[in-house]
Amino acid sequence: MPDDLNAVEDAMIAEFEEVKKDVAEGREPSRSVRELLRWFGARRRRAGVVERIEAELEAAGLCTDPHFTTTWIDAPVVFRKLDAAAPAPEAAPVVAPEPGDDGAKPAKPSDVADMTHLVRMLEAANREVISVNPQDPIERAVTLMLAYDFSQLAVMTGPRDLKGAISWKSIGSRLSQRNELKQVSDAMEQAAEVSDADSLFEVTKTVIQREYVFVRASADRRITGIVTATDLSEQFQGLSEPFLLLGRIENQIRRLIQDVFDVDTLRAACDDNDPERKASVTKASQLTFGEYQRIFEREENWAQLGFVACRKTFCKELDEVRKLRNEIMYFHPDVIEDGDFEQLRRFSRLLEQLDQLAG
Secondary structure: OHHHHHHHHHHHHHHHHHHHHHHHOOOOOEEEHHHHHHHOOOOOOOHHHHHHHHHHHHHOOEEEEOOOOOOOOOOEEEEEEOOOOOOOOOOOOOOOOOOOOOOOOOOOHHHHHHOOOEHHHOHHHHOOOOEEOOOOEHHHHHHHHHHHOOOEEEEEEEOOEEEEEEEHHHHHHHHHOOOOOOEHHHHOEOOOEEEOOOEHHHHHHHHHHHOEEEEEOOOOOOEEEEEEHHHHHHHHHHHHHHHHHHHHHHHHHHHHHOOOOOHHHHHHOOOOOOHHHHHHOOOHHHOOHHHHHHHHHOHHHHHHHOOOOOHHHHHHHHHHHHHHHHHHHHOOOOOOOHHHHHHHHHHHHHHHHHHHHHO
């Protein structure tokens, strides 16, 4: 097995070296973000992984366009020479963990304000656009929408030339007025479009109002995808579910310790290098996640809780949750994997059972 791992690592290094050679010889190779991550043994753009890749790219005199943190994970990025005279492409900011977690400094307000999700980071903004021509027979549009289970289609005369859209709604509204429909243009409606570089949160209102928008690439003006209200709901569910699980876990932890430990015990979990904050702590809800962890790690505190459970196993599970929390709360990770969701759900169940036993 070690030999196999070494072989994989050597292959990944060779791929990176090939890209560096291509750029040095004047070419601009492209690879997917997922492939770039794989070179560094990663599957998601975690904060530590991003910092490492940025450092390696800078050391090699390279940059990616667009920046590998600001596009869909399966989208290609172009490798170019890092021009010392020009600023590197702007990265999605990585915000530090909260005070008390790994000793990181708190994020600046400007960092938080700049954090955003771009439209091009959605899978839907990078799918092949199925389209019809304005002069196509209406039956062609109907057949394509039925075949692909679409509610609408782009009406285009070229990859950059969006003429409008046709939908079940536009067809129905024309038929309700007893209009004769022969060509796609007879049922065509105005199409709303957004740039792939727009903030996802800024275009949300437009998507909800119009039910769908077409995405135009800022680089070459091609129509690259269509984002629907359904796509948004799925995206926001993926973003909100881990936050809800983490909120539940923190509330469960507070409930376990709030009536057990005195103020001195709570303050003992705080950083000695911040005496002002340490003195201000009077209740469990004021502690950070890292400080909760320090409370459970001390044998005397564990004994006081009276749990019939293994402290080391509990703290190991808690530490995994803490790492996930920092990824979810302070950096926009890629799709949260089922295993990570299960980690959060499992720990929440454990806390619930311990609470019931303690009660």
